[in-house]
Amino acid sequence: MRHLLAGAVALILATLAAPAADARDITVAFAAEPPQTDPTRAIAGIDAYFLTLFYEQLLNVDPTLGRVNWLAESWSFAPSGEDHVLSVKIREGVRFHNGDTLSAHDFRYAYERQRDPASRSAVRFRFVRDLVVHDDLRFDVVFDRPDALFEQWNLTLWAVPRRYFQAVGDAGIQAHPVGTGPWKFVSRKPREELVVERFEDYWNAPAKPRAQRLVIKIIPEDTTRVAAFKTGTVDWIDAVPPAQVAGLASLRGVRVASLPTANNLYLGMNAVDPRSPLGDVRVRRAVAHAIDIDAIIEHIVYGQGVRTVQLAPGTLGYDEGLAPYAYDPGRSRALLAEAGYPRGFSVNCYNLTTPREPNIKEVGEAAFAFLTAVGIRCRIVQMEYGAWVHVLRTASRPAMDGIISAMGWQGLPGDPTDAWSGHLHTFTDRWGRVSYHADPELDGLIQTLRTTLDPERREQLARRIARLKHERVAGGLPTYRPVVSLAWRDTIAFRPWPAAYWRSMYEIDLAP
Known part of the structure; x- marks a missing residue:
């Protein structure tokens, strides 16, 4: 794979x-x-x-x-x-x-x-x-x-x-900054631009830039960034809005590449706070059944995402036989009632607004709307990147006390070991830096995965962890791997x- x-x-x-x-x-x-x-x-x-x-x-x-x-x-x-x-x-x-x-x-x-x-x-x-x-x-x-x-x-x-x-x-x-890389620092205006120039003594001749200078503009607003590209103010842009990928690709003299990112998105849930309903696996399964992830991928990111049950294809431990939780609001409500919440409950839902991945703000809002519809009433807390990173960390205060739109780096090609060490393993001084789950069995398996070098044994371990994680909705609910689109002039x-x-x-x- x-x-x-x-x-x-x-x-x-x-x-x-x-x-x-x-x-x-x-x-x-x-x-x-x-x-x-x-x-x-x-x-x-x-x-x-x-x-x-x-x-x-x-x-x-x-x-x-x-x-x-x-x-x-x-x-x-x-x-x-x-x-x-x-x-x-x-x-x-x-x-x-x-x-x-x-x-x-x-x-x-x-x-x-x-x-x-x-x-x-x-x-x-x-x-x-x-x-x-x-x-x-x-x-x-x-x-x-x-x-x-x-x-x-x-x-x-x-x-x-x-x-x-x-x-x-x-x-x-x-x-x-001073390093060995292909570009040298010239100047920076925070929140505006970074200017770099070619490093003439760069050691790697085949990878040495031939362009003399590179000016990197910071343009968070999608409309402004795309307009700057269309008018020729900039030659290259990242994070092409999913709704505009096809339109830009059809323009004469424009090239577009859509590529899988190294992140897997998931909804983190605080399952360790004894006061939280999310500590009950039935409630976590209710969350899984409440959200139409396929609809979010189709309509919010315009197909620019790879649906994940646990892992994306090509990732260590990927199991194509693992079936996703079906979108079933009725089943979700029944599970809530079975867990003792027939009227649902209210919860803080933390949402990233910085465009770290395409339409990430809208994706979170859509997921939280699905939850509210079945009775998991989200009080949405919108957060820019710095605040979001802070609240995601388990040791931070105030703590993440509900549900959070999150992401875990798995690399390309993927390996979930680091991500699981961070958001699935129980929080300790050396593990679980963004974890809100505790499961001794999974902890032991993750530690074994981390210290096993044999590729076949690692594949077996990763598949076992993925299945247990899926059954227990442990360490959050995976949703999809984003696709990022880049555009540049020919x-x-x-x-x-x-x-x-x-x-x-x-x-x-x-x-x-």
């Missing part, structure tokens, strides 16, 4: 690629602005929009969804006594934007920053005991237990310039890379 997904994406991208031409400025528009430009302090997937301009990792995922060596020249993962050791040799002669040469000591510094409790990525080092530098080009990461996700995270570590970070501090890093040669949800600017230039 993974090969089918990779093949389909490769076929789409092969038709989009075009040779590059002479350099000059290109202007693009993003619907959302990342809050972070420091990879060791990134808080959410949206941060990758800017991070992938400046910063790089040891591995990368190419346009065919193949994982390739990037800053790592070679690497291996093997047992060593009672330990498990990841041995890495980095490329020689890679330079940062400020002229410093990348060394293994920079990765040691990144390790210290990323495993700091202030970093969201600290949980990714839960099985790591140490990082040992051997010389300027070689280092080992020592694990107490194997970690199946380290490769999916591109070996987790970011290349950051140790001396520069130490000299300028957190505020300086945020104000002027004066632009653009080949989408999956990093940053297809917004990576590795291959963008003027067409001949």
Whole structure:
């Protein structure tokens, strides 16, 4: 199934690629602005929009969804006594934007920053005991237990310039990012634009931009962003409104790509608060039967979504035999009555308004309207991205006390282990950072999945977890995997890379 997904994406991208031409400025528009430009302090997937301009990792995922060596020249993962050791040799002669040469000591510094409790990525080092530098080009990461996700995270570590970070501090890093990536920082006006220029000393010649400068405008409003594209103010836009995908694709001189994102959307439910009706599996099943997800995909996102029972096709653990809960308002009301709520109940329903995925605000509102219709009366709380991220976290206060329109990153091709570790595993100091569910059996299975390296055994475990999760409506109700549409003029040669949800600017230039 993974090969089918990779093949389909490769076929789409092969038709989009075009040779590059002479350099000059290109202007693009993003619907959302990342809050972070420091990879060791990134808080959410949206941060990758800017991070992938400046910063790089040891591995990368190419346009065919193949994982390739990037800053790592070679690497291996093997047992060593009672330990498990990841041995890495980095490329020689890679330079940062400020002229410093990348060394293994920079990765040691990144390790210290990323495993700091202030970093969201600290949980990714839960099985790591140490990082040992051997010389300027070689280092080992020592694990107490194997970690199946380290490769999916591109070996987790970011290349950051140790001396520069130490000299300028957190505020300086945020104000002027410096990495090894293909683009150098020029200027930024928050909520308006970011300007970058080609990094002349970029180590990877085939991936080096030929365009001289890239201007990224921040235009959250769909109508304004599309108008800027149609009038020629910008050359490229992301998050094409689903209702306008077909219309833009039909215009002369316009190219459109619709590609699956790395997120799976779901409705999170607080099932751990003893005062909440959602702790009863019958109520959670009532939620599942109350919402016509297929209608939402058809009418709200105009078919720009892949329906998920638990996982999208091509994902580890995908089971095509797993049937969705049927849209059945009568069954939903009966389950509510059986659980002791014949008149229903009122609940806070938290809705993301920032266009992190196409029409995400309207999708949440539609789902909550379906719930209200069967007696689960939603008091909708509209939230912009920062507030939404805050309330989604289990440890935050005030807590998410009802239902929330949420999403979990599963990557391309997909692996649910990280997402399930976050929103299905019981909340602890190392697990369940956005979880409102508690199930010891599922906890044990997720932990086993995380530390199992054998692909066949991982597939079996993931399928078992998915079935149990589905039966218990545990860790939320999955809905669909969004499809994001990008549009550009045929004066632009653009080949989408999956990093940053297809917004990576590795291959963008003027067409001949």
